[in-house]
Amino acid sequence: MSKLLTRDEYQRLASELTPRTQLFIDGKFVDAQSGKTFDCVSPRDGRVIAQVAEGDVADVDRAVASARAVFEKGSWSQMAPAKRKRILLNLADKMREHRNELALLETLDMGKPIRDSFAVDVMSAANAIQWHAEAIDKVYDEVAPTGPDALGLITREPIGVVAAVVPWNFPMLMAAWKLGPALATGNSVIVKPAEQSPLSMLRIAELAVEAGLPEGVLNVVPGFGPTAGKALGLHMDVDCVAFTGSGEVGKLFLQYAGQSNMKRVWLEAGGKTPNIVLADAHDLDKAAQHAAMGIFFNQGEVCTAASRLVVQESIRDELVEKIVKIGETMMPGDPLDPATAMGAIVDEGQMQRVLGYIEKGRAEGATLRLGGEQVRRNEGGFYIAPTVFDGVRNDMTIAREEIFGPVLSVISVKDAEEAVKVANDTIYGLAACIWTRDIRQAHRMARAVKAGSVWVNCWDGGDMTMPFGGFKQSGNGRDKSLHAMDKYTEVKATWIDLS
Secondary structure, three states: OOOOOOHHHHHHHHHHOOOOOOEEEOOEEEOOOOOOEEEEEOOOOOOEEEEEEOEOHHHHHHHHHHHHHHHHHOOOOOOOHHHHHHHHHHHHHHHHHOHHHHHHHHHHHHOOOHHHHHHHHHHHHHHHHHHHHHHHHHOOOEEEOOOOOEEEEEEEEEOOEEEEEOOOOOHHHHHHHHHHHHHHOOOEEEEEOOOOOOHHHHHHHHHHHHOOOOOOOEEEOOEOHHHHHHHHHHOOOOOEEEEEOOHHHHHHHHHHHHHOOOOEEEEEOOOOOEEEEOOOOOOHHHHHHHHHHHHHHHHHOOOOOOOEEEEEHHHHHHHHHHHHHHHHOOOOOOOOOOOOOOOOOOOHHHHHHHHHHHHHHHHOOOEEEEOOOEEOHHHOOOEEOOEEEEOOOOOOHHHHOOOOOOEEEEEEEOOHHHHHHHHHOOOOOOEEEEEOOOHHHHHHHHHHOOOOEEEEOOOOOOOOOOOEOOOHHHEOOOEOOHHHHHHHEEEEEEEEEOO
16 A cells, blocks of 8 residues: 655655646547647646647547447446456556555646545545445346236446546546446446546546456546537537536536437536534534634635534634634645645636635625735745635625635524524535534434535535435535436336236
8 A cells, every 4th residue: 555755755756747648538548639738737836747638529529439339339338247346446446556646646736735635535536436346236126016917127227428527626536426336337438527637537547447447438538618528518429417516517518418419417516515503512622623624625625615604603703713723724835745734726717716705705894814815926836825704794705606715704693593594595505514412403403404415513424325416506416325326327117018
């Protein structure tokens, strides 16, 4: 098993790095048909890591044709479940074997601390592949209850060609949440990684073929949303799109489906997680730690970031003071330093977007308690200090819109009833946290909050056995758990007359 290296060792490896930069189609690395490339820029220092092939409509056509051909051939879709399981387990092992390489690619590409890439991203992605692999030969079809003169079979079949369009905040993990169930159920997959972070997925595709995945089952087409992403959404031979990203782009994929072949569209489209802390919370120190981690982990670039701290008035000052003190210890550092707790914002555009929200918070009257500025300017990268706004109203922009940065909004409430009202006053419904020692109250509030995941006395609870997805404009469908397999299969009813 790989071990976490030192900063100097990661810097040396980074200087020696020669990442894969071509498209991966039909089991081979190929140039884009147009010959175009785009700069892959590291948010750590603003330098260009590589020139990556820019996939376009013609390349999407190639990838879809490859995926469809192997699906119809049946070399994966019709493979015995136990054999598919072994291959995906091999892939998970290979990801762990190349743990430091993949972690380095992830950190250089999107700016997260290397210790998180190493301990969280690579391992969680490999575990997602392994979990679904192990489920392959444990999921049964059904026999309907009939009389003796008929047999009713209810079977699940792979849907066909799946397009997985994944974001830049967790490039490996969000891809794995889709690849695991989609491949386990026998589909062919085309991954369109975000243009900010294509490198780790290209390497994983190479490892997948080494693990035994037939050529063409997994294709990777880096490129831009308005070209490669749109081409996948409109393609008449793509059966399903699984998307994680913004609501704005998610709605485009719904339109593309209606304009083309009515393909299935599964969306995870962000959130504005309310972190409700009531006066009877059993451990304010723990609540403060989770509140800080919930907004500053991964630079706040997390769909479930606990960006709204909804706190009962009597404990607000004490809790906010604790969070501010923790935030002061999490100032951004070099992402390649294992001691760094918070890294760089993914690119300059996102950094300016976050800074714009901070200015909006000031202008609308919120009180800045911590941070609020760009830091490490001399490094050439994109860094923002942990930021805490107090005195926020739920109608302020920073409380209503997904910032996707390390910006916490503190909202005071009188009681649990008002907390639930504030929590639900949003277009989103991805996740929520509730802190209370009263289990009855926890149950009542969990039922009342409109969110796909509710975490009681913690932030980001759960594991691969728990489904993940949103209510309202946070999306539809579920990643993780056996429920994820529902997205990538068709249910067939076969009635056999035995009379």
